[in-house]
Amino acid sequence: MDSINKSQNKYNKQSRQKVIVKQQTIKTIYNLLLNAVGFTIIITAVVLFTDSKGYFNPDYSNDHTRRKWNAYYKFTKVQPVDVILVGNSHLYTGINPKNLSNALGANCFILASPGTTLTDAYFCLKEAITVCKPKIAVVETFSMNGYDSYKLKDGSLSDQFKSFSARKNIGQKLAATPLLFKSDNYLPAWSNTIRNHNFIFNDTVQINKNIKLIKKPEPEKPGLYLGRYIRFTSGIEDSTLLKYNRPGFKAYDYRKHAPSDEAKEYLQKTIKLCKDNNIKLVFLTLPMYYRHAYNYDAYKKDLLSTINDSQQKWLDLQLPYDTAAFTPACFENTVGENQHMTYYGSLVATYKLANYIEANLAGTLPDRYQNISWKRLFYASDGYFENYPPEKDGVSQVLLKNVEIPTCIHINEISFVPYDGAKKLIVKIDKKNSSLLYGKYVRVLALSVVNGQKVMVEILTKCLFAYDPWKHYVFSSERLNPALDIQSIANISLL
């Protein structure tokens, strides 16, 4: 019995010791883990500190993606956004949101980032909707190409970093991180310190600039900003046009840029996102010069089969191509793959989009022209006077209203309005009662005072496709001498 008790005691003692050793082991493991966690917290805090101070920020003065998001958040505190446009550089160079807003009498905002993909555009749209749900979303299709977010090359990746960094919704960004970036890019996406740490060796000027900015931040650029970026002002030159004649030359072959599975997936997701939020979705294809793009029809067919909805709104300005409207003056002077639109081209496209929305989604947008605060915000901005009469601002003049000229043309209004530091004359002619007037001129003879002397001045106004809102034809003059003071209209004729 004694021996049994002894062995029992020995067994108990051994198992007690085992338990103690086990507990001590677990304790030391926890100690190590605790130290590791503590260490990680210190390292993270240091990185967050340099991030918050902005020592490694890139040069934001030219970062219009960041400017767009800052402006969007600011704008939506004052006005709701009715039309959101997402895409890449083709969109923000190809559409002028101020002209579009004025044409539609609504708030239109572009949230496009250069070089990015539809995946990025989708997350832009998602965040934009969270901030302010629009009535219409316009998605430009050029971002639907053969990309794979995990395989983006340096330039495109850098653009995606910029776009991601400019957005502000932490939760959505967290969820989007693994979808937009491969794992090694998670930290660079979130931290400027990690992404730009090499400034220590190759851009100390920027670090010093950032240190100065901490003490004295740069003031925001004044004025209404809706995401526009004017980059190209002159069109394709004749010498460039000759390059299209080279045998077998294809500047942009859509076959090489067939939409990837990821692009198709996000196309579906974009449609669903808009559907779930009761937002009308419009796809917009901005054109490249007709001799520039090849095999677009195959590309479009591929996208259409993915959408699989014949009712889907799609304004395609590439096919059919409007040769009369989209002249070489509308496009960047290049035969390189990526051809953007010029400022002039963007106006043509903008009014085509305005007309499309008005014709196909009538009643979707509110008429904000009746809203005083909207009018204050947009007054005299790009495209305002083409769409609305001037107010009593001490500068603008309505010279004539509702007259018939001998060729049976009904003139709605002739106004003399401020324009980019000078003035211009705008003649609006009713569309309903007039035949096609594109490319024609209205000659206005005006009794004017220049430098104290009364003179008769001939002013030619041209009906450009650019200024073609759905309401009326707009004939617009070039910039006029700001000292010109028009007293009365003596004669009007159509040339």
Added chain:
Amino acid sequence: MLFNSIDFAIFMPIVYILYWLVFNRNITLRNAFLLLASYVFYSFWDWRFVSLLLFSSLTDFILGSQLFKVDDQPRKRKLLLYTSLAINFGILGFFKYYNFFVESFVSAFTLFGEHLNYEPLKIILPVGVSFYTFQSLTYIIGIYQRKIKPTNKIVDFMAYVSFFPQLVAGPIERAQHFLPQFHEKKIFNYQEARSGLLLIAFGLFKKILIADRLAVFIDGTYANIPGASGISLIFATLFFAFQLYFDFSAYSDIAIGTARLLGFELLINFRRPYLSKSFSEFWTRWHISLSSWFRDYVYFPLGGNRKGAIRTAINVMIVFVLSGLWHGASWNFVIWGALNGLFLIVFDKLFKLEKSTGYKRIFASLFVVLSWAFSLIFFRAHTFTDALSVFQHIGFANSERLYNFGLNSVEFKFAIYLILGIIIYEFITEKAGDKSQKRFYTSKSIVRWSLYLVLILSIIYLGSYGSANDNTFIYFQF
């Protein structure tokens, strides 16, 4: 999965916690978990090749057991050994050398005026195949030589072959040293874990701060050899000797540190090789696990140095040419291996390097490193023509172009300071031995934590990384 990736930074803590807190209760369960973790680790590169790893492991496990069963039948034993060698070298040969040998064969015919048409096969080289094949072979050869008994635990064996810390680039372990560690019960050791973490941090420091920075310059020069003509090529050649060392020793440090965290002890792979006074000493300090593999499984069976001076020299040359070929399927690697064999045979004897002491020792070390760097031109150049082009353009001219190859003057000098810093550190540790490490671990926690912080913050703020950098380890290609 790379050690210097976010994937690994997430993967390792998860494995570590599960390993010690959940799976360490039972040896088989723990090894099964290690096996699973290793296959997950490997799948991050290409999941399809897990099947090859599985096949290789299963084959050697079965052949090992059979080999032991026919212990008294020498012919069957030989047959089984050759079967294993044929399968292992067959896999290696197909994936790594098929195109090389066929191309060489076709070229040889061309020399004789016969033109054969040949389209090379598009074969993906499975990462780590040279490493795990050699490691698996040590098991079969060990049983054949009756140095070890086969294990009857298939999970343990498979975990031994695919152990993730050293799966893709070594150190190449020996079954007699490493396999028993899978049968042991592991007891958590705080000191070991701590030293493992420090090794990992130091490895990352060497890789990201030095090796990857030097890589920018070297890649730039080798991409445009005529453009880099002059002193840039001298620096590229010297830098590559250090890039290779810091890159590979960093990988080994991280592998050893990671294994240590899991309670395993791996072979040391590098022992301050650039302080060697002779070529024979160099090869006892450089890539030790491979050098000793060739010594034990090729050099000794060939007769080693027991059959006279000429036969010894031939044996050395065979080993070095094979070692070159192991590194890569190209004549450049063969030349690199042969050159190093010649250095060992000729220079060690000619200059009596082994006997150098005092200041002569410093010159001897410099001579060894410079000769090594010279041979590495063949290692780094993509083709034989490229290597010849380096010799053609190397010189002391065009110093004004030195900063045109990815590193500006500040970063270039910083890289040199780092190299010098590590050499001085190695010199101190060579003299002080383990004392410096012990002193460090017994120092106040503020001292230890400061060093950890300096290491990691240096990596973050001064490291050479980003989307534009190629951050893979050089030895992954082998």
